[in-house]
Amino acid sequence: MAQTSTIDELVSDFSLLEEWEDRYRYVIELGRDLDTLPESDRTPDNKVQGCVSQVWIKTEVKGANGGAPRLVFHGDSDAHIVRGLIAILFLLFSGRTADEILACDAPGSLARLGLDEHLTPQRSNGLFAMVKRIQSDARAALAERGHG
Numbered sequence: 001m002a003q004t005s006t007i008d009e010l011v012s013d014f015s016l017l018e019e020w021e022d023r024y025r026y027v028i029e030l031g032r033d034l035d036t037l038p039e040s041d042r043t044p045d046n047k048v049q050g051c052v053s054q055v056w057i058k059t060e061v062k063g064a065n066g067g068a069p070r071l072v073f074h075g076d077s078d079a080h081i082v083r084g085l086i087a088i089l090f091l092l093f094s095g096r097t098a099d100e101i102l103a104c105d106a107p108g109s110l111a112r113l114g115l116d117e118h119l120t121p122q123r124s125n126g127l128f129a130m131v132k133r134i135q136s137d138a139r140a141a142l143a144e145r146g147h148g
Contacts, residue, residue, distance in 0.1 A: 027081060049133075
């Protein structure tokens with residue numbers, strides 16, 4: 001499955017960096033590759049609650065004609081490290097079906113990167129607030145399509 005190879009690649013990249021400071025820089029670099037979210041999408045509906053930094057996630061649902069809804073995410077944050085965390089979550093979730101998103105073991109995947117041990121409690125809480133938001137959007141897409 002593409003999700004596993006993506007996380008495997010990220011885990012492999014992380015393993016090449018021995019110092020956590022280098023890993024933080026790598027996460028920040030991942031965030032720099034994110035497209036900037038237009039100001040018009042920085043709405044209260046797109047704002048993720050539970051994050052210390054400002055975080056917006058816009059969800060685009062694709063999959064017409066009663067097919068499995070596929071979700072594509074766009075996001076941004078005012079904090080560089082958080083933009084990187086968003087990029088990692090998008091590697092896990094963006095472009096997947098709602099069922100795949102809900103079946104994903106996000107805490108397990110993120111633990112493989114060692115993030116759980118190296119983020120402040122506030123950042124960890126924010127990260128999992130983003131995961132919950134993505135999962136909530138997946139459930140909503142299923143309910144909207146009559147699959148849930």
